[in-house]
Amino acid sequence: MALLDLLGFAIGALRGHRLRTALSVAGVAIGIASVLTLTALGEGARRYIVDEFAALGSNLVIILPGKVETTGGVPFGGVTHDLTLEDHSALARLGRLRRTAPIVVATETLRFQDLGRSVPVLGTTAEYLEIRRLNLASGSFLPPGDPDRAGTEIVLGTRAAQELFRGENPLGQMVRVGPARFHVVGVLAPRGPSVLGFDLDEAAFVPVKTAMRLFNRTSLFRIVAEVRIFADMDQAKSEALALLKERHRAEDVTVYTQDAMVSSFSAILGALTLTLAGIASVSLVVAGVGIMNVMLVSVTERRAEIGLLKALGAADPQILLAFLAEATILAALGGLLGLAVGASGVRLLGLIYPDFPAAIPPWAVGASLTLSFLVGVGFGVWPARRATRLDPVAALARR
Amino acid sequence: MIDLQGVWRTYPMGEGVVHALRDVSLSIAAGEHVALIGPSGSGKSTLLHILGCLDRPTQGRYCFEGREVGSLPDGERSLLRRNRIGFVFQFFHLLPRLTAQGNVELPMLFGGIARDERRERATRALASVGLLPRADHRPDQLSGGERQRAAIARAVVMNPAVLLADEPTGNLDRASAQEVMGVLEAMNRQGLTLVVVTHDPVLAGHAQRVVHLTDGALSGPPEVLASTVEA
Structure with missing residues (x-):
């Protein structure tokens, strides 16, 4: 019996029970659509995080003072040295690192005329712009050059600038941080909040030396460095560690x-x-049980038909295949419908939350279609076997 | 062509057994028209099912076209039913979702015959029962006689050696019954072996030979039995 004929026969049988067919297809479709939607959400969350990190620069090496370890035991042991600007200069000379930027950070109140706003103030150098892949809306970033130079430039994050200057052009204006005065040289382009909890739109940037003096710090908060070649990441990391x-x-x-x-x-x-x-x-399993139920009802209802098919010389494997084909068609239709519903659901989600990169991963499409196919075959086997085991004489005896 | 020897068919029933057929021996030659008659429960249908390879004898030999078929595996018996045996039932057993044409094509579908040939052969079979104009109608749009003629077309479309009919007119009015019997007899005249189960003596009268069954055993025609009793 040719495959097309088999499918034609099965489709004919399914069309005889449209409502029942539609309901079992819907069951599978709901299952597949929910698998796809939830997978897309999970995948979206993953990509969101990964993109967030990539925006920070994925080839970064970050150096923090202090060592995660158990202290004590040895008297006066485990002294932690400051991470200094000299350390930074030494690191900057490492060949594998393209750029390095020292960072100190503190929350300070920025004042312009009678307005004040508490923002995180980062002390860093010109390299920070490139390392963190920031863009300027206007002006320039901190001037390049010797990190030991204690300049009075300040660069504002986009919202810090908006809140403090209320539409005035901040460039060239004076702002105060504590007792120190800075003049605004640049404003950053908006970036959006970071999942990592640090909102660069709110921040202000000043030269690192000035910041250390202002915050009264002797140690850097951390040093961020960009590796020249991504593949050298591990080596760069160990070189930096060895140097320090x-x-x-x-x-x-x-x-x-x-x-x-x-x-x-x-x-x-x-x-x-x-x-x-x-x-x-x-x-999906629930949908599979639904298919099994429908197929069992179908087998019971179509006893006479099965008996007739046997009398006409349909072999048991053919009858098995015919009923299995019905179950599989139900599941496959459900799979396709579920794919359509799931895909449009995810697209709708994309329209409502454009920032969230929800997308159905290709593997999930393949997996769910395979799964629906397996559900059809798996839950169709038992009813189909019942069909083949029917005694034709008994099956034909009833009208 | 058909040769039954000492065939028994018993069913377990509670503690004991029911003998549906007792020691039936029967030969049917190719091209014969045989009527199986007997009261309800006499085993006519059981005998027909055994002849049609839908049921197996509990005991005894069944040779079909010179081959012992009572103990063949299911697969081969399916092939036999498909290619050598045609069935006609009292309740037609047409699939309601298919047209007359589709129903006639059904055995060829499972026989793996190509679509074009299926169409052509079904058309010819429908023409031979005079139902060509109604080929595109579904069973619920056909009269009883037309349905049975469609069923006959389906039974002969694979060119079987024997046609087994179980009360083919039992559900028809007299006019339709005559029509259907006319078709069956015409086919018999063209060489198709015909075995008809009936309890209609008029119908049995058309047959070349009448086989009587009583309580699962062959018996002579009533007058023969009567004469035995008298003797």
């Missing part, structure tokens, strides 16, 4: 790479996505 170990005569800094953080976040959210897909597939 030598300078401090102790391993008292922590070096981590942005890359490692991205992959661990990505892995966590990937697991979350799978979990969501797993929860959603419960509905």
Whole structure:
């Protein structure tokens, strides 16, 4: 029996029970659509995080003072050295690092005329702009040159500038931070809040030396560095660590790479996505039981037909295939419908929340279609086997 | 062509067994028209099912075209039913979702015959029962006689050696019954072996040979039995 004839026969049988067919197709469609939507949400969350990190620069090495370790035991042991501007200069000379930027940070009140606003103030150098891939809306960033130069330039984040200057042009204006006066040289382009909890639109940037003096700090908060070649990430990391170990005569800094953080976040959210897909597939199992129910009713109802087919010389495997084809068609139609519903649902979500990169990953499309096919076959086998086991004499005896 | 020897068919029933057929021996030659008659429950249908390879004898031999078929595997018996045996039932058993044409094509569908040939052969079969103008009608749009003629077309479309009819006119008015019997007899005249189960003596009268069944056993025609009793 040719495959097309088999399908034609099965479709003919399904068309005989339109409502029942439609309901079981809907069951599978709901299952598939929910698997796809939840997967898209999980995948969207993963991509959101990964994009966020990528926006920060994915080839970053970050150096923090202090070492995660158990202290105590040795008297006067475990002294932590400051992370200094000299350390930064030494790191900047490492060949594998393209750019380095020292950072100190404190929350200070920015004052312009009688307005004041409490914002995070970052002390850093000109390199920071490139490393963090920031864009300027107007003016320039901190002037390049010796980090030891204590300039009085200030660059404002877009919202800090808006709130403080209320439509006035901030360029060239004087702002005060505590007792110090700064003149505004630039305003950053809007960036949007970062999931990492630091809103650069709110921040202000001043030369690092000035900031250390102003905040009365001897140690840097951290040093961020951009690796020249992405593949050299691990080597760059160990070189930086070795250099600082030598300078401090102790391993008292922590070096981590942005890359490692991205992959661990990505892995966590990937697991979350799978979990969501797993929860959603419960509905597919329910849909499968629905198909099984419909097929069992169908087999019971069509006893006479099955008996007739046997009398006409249909072999048991053919009858099995015919009923299995019906179940599979139900599931496959449900799968396609679910795909359409799921895809339009995700698209709708994209229209409502344009910033959230929800997208159905290609593997989920393949997996859900395969799954719906398997549901059809899996839950169709038992009813189909019941059909083949019918005694034709008994099946024909009834009208 | 058909040769039954000492065929028994028993069903377990509670503690005991029911003998549907007792020691039936029967030969039917190719091209014969045989009527199986007997009261309800006499085993006519059981015998027909065994002849049609839908049921197996509990005991005894059944040779069909020189081959012992009572113990063949299911797959081969399906092939036999498909290619050598045609069935006509009292209640037609047409699939309501298919047209007359579609119903006639059904055995060829499972026989793996190509679409064009299916169409052509079904058309010819429908023409031979005079139903061509109604080929595109579904069973609920056909009269009883037309339905049975469609069923006959379906039964002969695979060119079987024997046509087994179980009360083919049992559900028809007299005019339709005559029409249907006319079709069956015409086919018999063209060489198709015909076995008809009936309890209508008029219908049985058309047959070349009448086989009587009583309580699962063959019996002579009533007058023969009567004469035996007298003797």
